[in-house]
Amino acid sequence: MSTTRQDLLQAFDALLQPARFKDYGPNGLQVEGRLPIQKIVSGVTASRALIEAAIEARADAIFVHHGLFWRGQDGCVTGWMKQRLALLLAHDINLFAYHLPLDAHPQWGNNAQLGLQLGLQASARFGEQDLGFMGARADGSSFASASALAVHVENVLKRSVVQVGKAQGAIENIAWCSGGAQGYFESAIAAGADAFITGEISEPQAHYAREMGVAFIACGHHASERYGAPAVASQVAAQFGLDHQFIDIDNPA
Template identity: 55%
Template sequence: MQLIELRNYLDTLLDASRLKDYCPNGLQVEGRSEVARVLCGVTASQALLDRAVAGGYDAVFVHHGYFWKGEDGTITGFRRQRLRTLLSNDISLFAYHLPLDVHPELGNNAQFGRLMGWQGEARFADQELGWIGRPAAGADGKTAACIARSVAARLGRDPLLVGDGDRAVRRVAWCTGGAQGYFEQAILAGADLYVSGEISEQTVHLARETGVPYIAAGHHATERYGARAVAAHLRERLGLATDFVDLDNPV
């Protein structure tokens, strides 16, 4: 399909213009005009770009792209190498940050909740980024410690549980990635437990002092699922040849 058609489709699908963000969402680097093969991943790292070149892909789709507010805008060093790889191989780069977090079906929060078997019932925090609802029935939903073990089993890595692991969890709130700043809003929304990707020093004190435990499950680990869902969507709906690559990241 035409690159402009894919751009318009993705912008509409993910409602790219609706959210205030820290980067431009959509087509960040323009490549060849025809797109048949798309490689999807979490971050537009050099390793992912090298995979795209080796595999003969026409475009790359990621959650974490380029041109973040506040960063050095000079095209030198690793930034030059990344852009050189894309431009010299005529590969396009699509990046959707917050739009891929909030999408009700394909988004990171929706996909993570589905993976965990949680029933999302409401949104909270700025731009309705956070989700809150009921944990999975059975042993997974009894206590914060039980849920932490369930997170470990599903993500294939041990999360960090801070606070009262014995607290009964009737309502769980979550926001993937670096969303520790929404912890207090999750507490005010009535959460018995908050799950995100990252954790900060002050988060520990808030968990201890409020009695609401916090699970830090990994930024990359919690945000692998939106880009994977988009890969499947583009394959099924548009007939594009798509692949998702999960490059190992311990964070």
């Protein structure tokens, strides 16, 4: 089975509704490739390693969370940008990228899928553009402590985490927002969270966690965003009867 580039773009846009978001770069088709599409490769970031793996997998399109173009870039096609674009253009591969729309989708997005992996059920949204999710364990239980929650996150995501704040007491209300969402911590506190899970931590959040008695857990930017892209790409591929393959390029950040 195959579809066209335009039909695929319309399907991604219909699902993720990028026009709803004020974002840091263009969402949608970032690099135009061949018209007929039979196979999609999904991944977190449009790195050279992912592009090379997609070429090896004979993909017609790549679907990612982190694309090539961001607000504030100087626009010069040199260095790493030239290398990545040269590969895409030489092999006529389409690149689709969705940033905040992929974070926010209530079922297939990064935050929804991260919650599913961690056994969390969202009951509310918070923060700028309602990107943050708030909820509790899907089975109705609580974590005995922030340390117990941190161990659970480590076991599920298979990587070490950084935990700061709230050493004692049960954890019931959990907020989470994938990637570099440390700036959402204060909104999570205001929303009543006992703990906040995101990808990264910056210097101020350690102090906020200790002073406000709310646990902050940083589990890795890449590790927290491995689930949305394959979930969305899989849904859209199934809609058209296309082949889909998720390729995870390891990243310690």
